[in-house]
Amino acid sequence: MTHPRRTLEAYLEGRLSPAREARVADHLRGCEACRARYDEAVRLRRALAGDPSAPTPQERAVLARRVADRVRSGALGTGERAPLPASRPVQLAFGTAAAVALAVGLFVAFGLSASPVVGEIRTATGVTVDGRPAEPGTPVHAGERLATAAEGLAVVDLVERGTMRVFPGTRLAVGGGAEEVRLLGGEVWFRIQPGHGRFVVRTARGTAEVLGTSFVVEDRGETMEVRVLEGRVRVEDRDHLGQVRVGANQKTLIAPKGPPSPPLRYDPRDDENAWERFWRSVWQALQGAVEAVKGALGGTR
Amino acid sequence: MTDEPQALLARLREGDAVAFEEVIRRYDGVVRGIVSRMWSGAFDREEAMQEIWLHVWTRRGGIDPARADAFGGWLATLARRRAIDLLRARGRGVETALEDGPILQVGPEQPGRLRSAEVEAAVKAFESRLRPQWQDFFRLYFVEGLDYAEISQRLGITKLRCRYMKKVLLGRARRSGALKAALGVGRETP
Numbered sequence: 001m002t003h004p005r006r007t008l009e010a011y012l013e014g015r016l017s018p019a020r021e022a023r024v025a026d027h028l029r030g031c032e033a034c035r036a037r038y039d040e041a042v043r044l045r046r047a048l049a050g051d052p053s054a055p056t057p058q059e060r061a062v063l064a065r066r067v068a069d070r071v072r073s074g075a076l077g078t079g080e081r082a083p084l085p086a087s088r089p090v091q092l093a094f095g096t097a098a099a100v101a102l103a104v105g106l107f108v109a110f111g112l113s114a115s116p117v118v119g120e121i122r123t124a125t126g127v128t129v130d131g132r133p134a135e136p137g138t139p140v141h142a143g144e145r146l147a148t149a150a151e152g153l154a155v156v157d158l159v160e161r162g163t164m165r166v167f168p169g170t171r172l173a174v175g176g177g178a179e180e181v182r183l184l185g186g187e188v189w190f191r192i193q194p195g196h197g198r199f200v201v202r203t204a205r206g207t208a209e210v211l212g213t214s215f216v217v218e219d220r221g222e223t224m225e226v227r228v229l230e231g232r233v234r235v236e237d238r239d240h241l242g243q244v245r246v247g248a249n250q251k252t253l254i255a256p257k258g259p260p261s262p263p264l265r266y267d268p269r270d271d272e273n274a275w276e277r278f279w280r281s282v283w284q285a286l287q288g289a290v291e292a293v294k295g296a297l298g299g300t301r
Numbered sequence: 302m303t304d305e306p307q308a309l310l311a312r313l314r315e316g317d318a319v320a321f322e323e324v325i326r327r328y329d330g331v332v333r334g335i336v337s338r339m340w341s342g343a344f345d346r347e348e349a350m351q352e353i354w355l356h357v358w359t360r361r362g363g364i365d366p367a368r369a370d371a372f373g374g375w376l377a378t379l380a381r382r383r384a385i386d387l388l389r390a391r392g393r394g395v396e397t398a399l400e401d402g403p404i405l406q407v408g409p410e411q412p413g414r415l416r417s418a419e420v421e422a423a424v425k426a427f428e429s430r431l432r433p434q435w436q437d438f439f440r441l442y443f444v445e446g447l448d449y450a451e452i453s454q455r456l457g458i459t460k461l462r463c464r465y466m467k468k469v470l471l472g473r474a475r476r477s478g479a480l481k482a483a484l485g486v487g488r489e490t491p
Contacts, residue, residue, distance in 0.1 A: 057446030
């Protein structure tokens with residue numbers, strides 16, 4: 001990495017993504033000149049704030065946020081029930097009446113829960129939350145594991161964030177404030193509302209960070225693919241080897257021990273068709289079950 | 302956040318990262334005071350503080366929320382031990398008598414100290430040369446530490462304008478001869 005002169009200020013202010021922040025910190029650890037420059041920048045800001053020997057309020061806030069971020073990312077990597085505490089409390093000042101209704105309803109029903117509610121299941125077939133069968137209306141709390149069976153599907157409304165369509169055979173956990181999803185395997189289609197800050201999807205291979213868009217993340221174990229239907233997504237591999245911006249109708253693939261590929265062309269109809277196909281098969285299975293029950297009831301009369 | 306210390310510590314003990322973030326802000330001075338005596342550079346200090354706070358997180362089961370008034374002392378002991386471990390792990394000796402040394406800042410608030418009259422005068426002179434709106438921005442951003450959203454509301458300017466003003470002011474401050482001299486820019490970090 002070249003000397004991050006321009007990004008030092010952004011690092012100091014805590015304005016970089018976690019991945020870029022990690023890269024700058026790595027560089028600072030090994031570069032005395034940049035550390036000296038960083039120290040000077042800190043001293044200047046402290047002096048402007050009125051006391052060269054005391055940290056600025058911003059400095060304290062950035063430190064607290066960095067530590068809490070490390071706790072959150074580490075907590076999700078434990079493999080147990082992710083304790084993933086909230087990064088911030090779920091706000092009640094939602095933008096839409098629907099969001100208010102959803103939030104109030106969830107808090108009235110589950111307000112005493114230890115972890116905040118981060119979403120509600122709208123559609124569920126073959127879905128479990130922390131091992132318990134889930135149905136439409138089931139709340140999802142921060143850190144709980146949501147899983148779909150091989151023939152299961154779920155649509156989850158994320159509080160203040162948008163929705164996610166969870167494909168069959170997927171496992172994931174949502175972070176507090178619904179700003180982070182840890183994809184542990186499988187495939188999820190996100191439709192994220194713009195204007196609500198950062199939203200990050202992490203897999204074992206890398207991260208995808210968006211501000212408002214529609215995209216699919218597929219964790220295939222050794223590889224990860226991100227496909228963008230609308231908006232833009234920044235994708236970075238776990239080892240910070242590279243970073244690409246993927247726009248609408250593009251995709252990128254992270255291979256084992258490699259950076260994300262340059263954006264490739266992608267036809268969003270593939271995912272739309274796949275979702276329709278899964279949805280139809282689930283619907284047909286449900287219809288079949290209903291018919292079977294009707295038949296059984298008719299036979300007993 | 303206005304949680305009482307007991308409630309805040311109880312939430313931290315339960316593993317709530319939001320509460321942890323708030324605890325870090327409130328008790329920043331305890332850890333910072335210890336680290337300041339053991340590391341010299343701002344970056345090194347921040348790294349050490351991160352490691353210490355992460356250590357606190359792993360030991361949060363030892364927090365007794367009912368004894369919130371003793372938390373500062375508990376934290377200081379833990380922080381000092383961890384700091385010494387970090388120094389040893391990095392192959393540095395623990396030169397000063399840290400084991401027995403007084404803790405400079407115990408308590409949630411860190412008092413301002415070592416105010417340099419020279420720096421203060423240079424900053425005042427710098428500020429006095431700014432136009433009124435720029436002075437307002439200077440105070441809100443650099444002194445009060447407000448973010449762009451709050452400043453843009455108060456001053457009726459866009460966030461983009463805020464960013465521009467910050468950039469310009471930092472550039473001017475960096476070029477200010479009086480400030481440079483007062484801060485010892487170019488000399489070794491104290």
